[in-house]
Amino acid sequence: MHSFGKGNEKMKKWNLIEKINMECPLCDKIHIVEKRTRISKTIVKGEEVEYEEIYFYCANSADDECEFVSGRVQNDNLLNARNAYRVLHGLLTSYEIIAIRESYGLSQVDLAKLLGWGEATISRYESKAIQDEPYDNILKIMKENPLAVYEFLQKNECKFSDSKIFDIKRRIMANLNSYGREYLKRKALESEYIDFKEPCEANGNKTLDIDKLENIISYFAKKINYLYKVKLMKLLWYADALSYKLNGSSMTGLVYRHDDRGALPIGHYKIVGLENIIVKEEEDLEYIRYHFYPNDNLDGTCLSKDEIMILDKIIEKFKSYSTSSIVEYMHKETAYQMTKAGEIIPFSYAKEIKL
Numbered sequence: 001m002h003s004f005g006k007g008n009e010k011m012k013k014w015n016l017i018e019k020i021n022m023e024c025p026l027c028d029k030i031h032i033v034e035k036r037t038r039i040s041k042t043i044v045k046g047e048e049v050e051y052e053e054i055y056f057y058c059a060n061s062a063d064d065e066c067e068f069v070s071g072r073v074q075n076d077n078l079l080n081a082r083n084a085y086r087v088l089h090g091l092l093t094s095y096e097i098i099a100i101r102e103s104y105g106l107s108q109v110d111l112a113k114l115l116g117w118g119e120a121t122i123s124r125y126e127s128k129a130i131q132d133e134p135y136d137n138i139l140k141i142m143k144e145n146p147l148a149v150y151e152f153l154q155k156n157e158c159k160f161s162d163s164k165i166f167d168i169k170r171r172i173m174a175n176l177n178s179y180g181r182e183y184l185k186r187k188a189l190e191s192e193y194i195d196f197k198e199p200c201e202a203n204g205n206k207t208l209d210i211d212k213l214e215n216i217i218s219y220f221a222k223k224i225n226y227l228y229k230v231k232l233m234k235l236l237w238y239a240d241a242l243s244y245k246l247n248g249s250s251m252t253g254l255v256y257r258h259d260d261r262g263a264l265p266i267g268h269y270k271i272v273g274l275e276n277i278i279v280k281e282e283e284d285l286e287y288i289r290y291h292f293y294p295n296d297n298l299d300g301t302c303l304s305k306d307e308i309m310i311l312d313k314i315i316e317k318f319k320s321y322s323t324s325s326i327v328e329y330m331h332k333e334t335a336y337q338m339t340k341a342g343e344i345i346p347f348s349y350a351k352e353i354k355l
């Protein structure tokens with residue numbers, strides 16, 4: 001966050017929102033006053049935060065008495081300041097809390113009933129008070145996992161009418177169909193990585209980063225035609241290994257095992273199943289092949305310039321390799337030769353990759 005000054009100094013920069021003809025409380029006349037906004041500082045819960053402050057400006061008054069606020073603007077300013085504090089502390093803003101509640105078609109009273117909280121609590125969190133962390137966590141779970149809302153509903157069904165229960169269930173299903181499924185599939189992959197929650201040699205000093213993984217797969221699929229699973233898994237290992245060699249950490253945080261056909265990440269079936277991975281099954285005479293395609297909804301902004309450079313290098317090297325030739329290439333790697341079937345391939349061997 002930028003710092004605009006020290007202490008309680010008023011900021012000089014401001015923006016005009018609009019000019020309004022109104023009764024000015026400073027000079028007691030009806031005239032055009034400017035509604036302005038600027039970045040200010042205030043204290044929230046004993047902590048200084050920067051927030052967007054709105055105020056009115058009267059050009060007819062003396063310099064030190066030319067500003068005023070209405071009651072409504074004052075409330076908005078307090079809301080903005082509290083939301084700035086929330087953002088700073090990774091808490092949901094009041095707007096996000098409202099959006100979560102409304103995504104299940106719940107009134108404030110409904111939400112209070114559903115969670116077993118006091119009725120005034122929700123109303124306060126959406127207007128005045130900053131929520132405590134345990135409350136914030138429950139609201140975040142509601143946002144990410146509609147099934148959790150279903151569990152709350154089952155516990156508290158007696159508090160709702162039949163038609164309201166029907167309505168909430170319908171919303172849960174709709175949310176599950178849109179973003180809930182993505183959450184569950186990510187959780188499925190994450191569950192395979194509970195033993196690798198800390199940076200270590202197995203994950204290349206990086207914990208699992210699913211956003212990055214999805215973007216990397218899409219990037220490979222964009223640049224390489226006919227990208228199939230076995231080859232993709234090797235490309236991921238090479239990208240992670242090269243990143244480790246150059247920067248001391250992998251990109252995706254995947255953990256690879258020694259498989260017949262080279263390095264194979266733990267949870268590879270779940271990687272293929274991620275919502276943001278576009279893959280088509282193609283039936284061969286003998287088996288099913290997974291053909292990967294780019295996902296245009298992923299913008300790649302989470303990939304740094306250095307990371308793109310690494311990916312491009314991997315693509316340049318292996319673009320025209322067939323599955324069997326990249327497997328054969330991988331078989332010659334020290335990382336492969338020094339490990340046995342099923343063993344985790346430590347990233348320390350990445351320093352010796354043949355690239």
Ligand SMILES: [Zn+2]
Nearest residue numbers: 024027058060
């Ligand atoms: Zn005035």
